[in-house]
Every structure is written in C-alpha cells, then in structure tokens.
Amino acid sequence: MWTVDAEQARLMRARAQGIGGGLRGTSVPDVMERAFAVQAQDASAAALGLRARAVDLSAEAVDRATNVERSVVRGWFMRGTLYLVSAADLHWLTVLLGPVVLKLSSRRYRELGLDDDALARAERLITSALAAEGPLTRAELAERLAGAGLDPRGQVPFHLVRRCALLGQICHGPTKDDGEATFVLLDDWLPAGGGPALDVESAAVELARRYLAAHAPAALEDFTKWSGLPATMARRAWRTLEDAGDFVVCEVAGQRCALPAERIAETAEPALDVRLLPAYDNYLVGHRTRALSVAVPHERQVRPGGGQIRPTVTVDGLVCATWSKRNRGRAVALTPFGELTDDVLAGIAAEEADIARFLGTGPAGSS
Numbered sequence: 001m002w003t004v005d006a007e008q009a010r011l012m013r014a015r016a017q018g019i020g021g022g023l024r025g026t027s028v029p030d031v032m033e034r035a036f037a038v039q040a041q042d043a044s045a046a047a048l049g050l051r052a053r054a055v056d057l058s059a060e061a062v063d064r065a066t067n068v069e070r071s072v073v074r075g076w077f078m079r080g081t082l083y084l085v086s087a088a089d090l091h092w093l094t095v096l097l098g099p100v101v102l103k104l105s106s107r108r109y110r111e112l113g114l115d116d117d118a119l120a121r122a123e124r125l126i127t128s129a130l131a132a133e134g135p136l137t138r139a140e141l142a143e144r145l146a147g148a149g150l151d152p153r154g155q156v157p158f159h160l161v162r163r164c165a166l167l168g169q170i171c172h173g174p175t176k177d178d179g180e181a182t183f184v185l186l187d188d189w190l191p192a193g194g195g196p197a198l199d200v201e202s203a204a205v206e207l208a209r210r211y212l213a214a215h216a217p218a219a220l221e222d223f224t225k226w227s228g229l230p231a232t233m234a235r236r237a238w239r240t241l242e243d244a245g246d247f248v249v250c251e252v253a254g255q256r257c258a259l260p261a262e263r264i265a266e267t268a269e270p271a272l273d274v275r276l277l278p279a280y281d282n283y284l285v286g287h288r289t290r291a292l293s294v295a296v297p298h299e300r301q302v303r304p305g306g307g308q309i310r311p312t313v314t315v316d317g318l319v320c321a322t323w324s325k326r327n328r329g330r331a332v333a334l335t336p337f338g339e340l341t342d343d344v345l346a347g348i349a350a351e352e353a354d355i356a357r358f359l360g361t362g363p364a365g366s367s
Contacts, residue, residue, distance in 0.1 A: 009292055013283070019283055026054065201233075272343055313334070
C-alpha cells in the first residue's frame, strides 16, 4: 500500500481546504467550490473562514452572496450542525441528512414534551407565519408559537424551527442589520430546480466524493464522524467510490486512507503559508482526530472542552498558536505554543491587517 508520511498528508489536507500551498479563492463561490461547506454555528466566524480562504474578499461580498445573490445558504447539515453550503447543494443535502438528524432528535422532542400533534401544529404555524409575514427571526417565531399554546421558552423554539428546516420547508433568509438571523420559506428563497435531484443512496455517494475533495487524504472513519451518517450508509457510499476507482488507497500514520484518483500525482511542499482561522474552522473538524494538524501537547489549548474550538494560527496546516480579537477587531492577541520565527510573525501581521480590512475596523492606531 502506498504510504503518505504525516507531513505530506497535512500539507495535502491544507491545500484541499484552501488554507495551504498559497492557494486562495477569488470569490465566495470559488471558496465554496473547494471547501464544499463552511462551519457556521457562529455566523461571524463563518465569514472569517471564507476570508481565510480567499484573497481580498470583502464582508460586503459575503453579505451579497448570502443575502442578495442567495448563492450560499446557512442551514443544519452534517451532524445537525450549522454550515454554509452552496445553494445548489441544499436540496440533496437535506434529502440525505434531514431524516438522519430528525431520527436522532426524536428523543429530545419527547423530553421537551413535543408529541406528534404538537410537532405538526408547530410545523403548520411556522410555515403559515413565514408565508404571510416572513422573513422572521426565531424570537418572532417563538411569539407565534406562544400564541398557539406552544412553549416559547428554552430550546423548544430552536428545535421546532430546525425541524422545519430539516424537513426542507424553511431555510435561513436574510441577516438583519444587527446580525440576527431570519427564516423564510425555502421555496420562496431559492429558485426551483437548482442543483441535482438525488435519491438518498446517490446523495450519500456524492457527499463522500465532495468530502474527499475537500479533506483528503482521509479515512472512512473520518467521513463517518464528519458527516454524521449511519456507519452502514457511510460504508456503502465509500465502497461505491472505491469500486468505481474514484479514489486510491494510501496509508497515513498507520491508517487506511483514500485520496481522489486525480490527485495521485500531487506533491505538496512547505510554503510558509500562514493563516488565521476562526473558531470551529472546517480544517479542525474535518477528521476524527486533529493529530496531524495539532501537536498532542497543544490539543487542549485548541479544544479546551465544552465543544469549543478556538481560533488558531496555522503554518502550512500546522497549528502554532491560538488567537482572539482585541481592540474591536483592529488587532489580534496571540497565545503561541512556542517561539515564532520572524517569517511567521510577518505572516501573522499580514493576516491581522487583512482581518481588520475585512471587518472594516482599520489597523490598530488608525483614526
């Protein structure tokens, strides 16, 4: 079996995600074409994730793609987590992943006192309210739910709104000026006929293909964890790609991994490529472990607990520090894992300036 050493595998993964090898997209669609999906439980972090993968991308371009052009949509997909995906991928992803997440959520519905009748009433109310009044925020939808005798407190509104999205009835709509998300009827927001119409099995194969394009070299276990698909479904999709010759098998750190066949001749060299990645970035959630991207002694600094993944500094895909915004985004505060070279510090300074440009705050000390 062909062996790929750990450094080469890390460099290849960084290139695949568009955060290494000097690769940067030129637009939001360009970034999405490579990354496939951008982690977006924090919308501001998602925007910074797009910035980190592009050259001179503006916040206005991100806003235009999501709110005006509607080429990118935020929704609950892999593992029931919020992601940004291309609008053309929304329907088949919902067909595939919606039923999986709904099945896993059934116990939580019962714990919240939501029986089948309550779920059906909430579904009718939410879709009717959006048809008549949309776009509406979750808080505004909670008010409508309270008027129908449903509990507007705690997690109930979240689960009822997410359920309608998982059923393919609603989606995230335009973001308000204060940054609050709104919801709209899916058929009102996106034109009909966008993207491929796939059955569940074909959609699983497509998801595996797109995952490998954005994260390889990777193992079946990585895909299963990242996607949230049942293990048997993930395994069938993986085997379909292998039987079709769509990927080659290689070994990375003793694990059987896959690499798309068209990338077999790829060589990745260190390029001193510095990126400031946001919290919860794709690159750090795309595999079962972060062993190739984060040295074991620093794992807890990146992932301190409670599901948190801190913003990180990567050099050729290897995390060397965490960071946070200070001075209202004009600068960053670093927590390095060790001494940083002058070249790395220069790369961080360039990224820091680009974040300030992107956020429209200007550099520290500017008027």
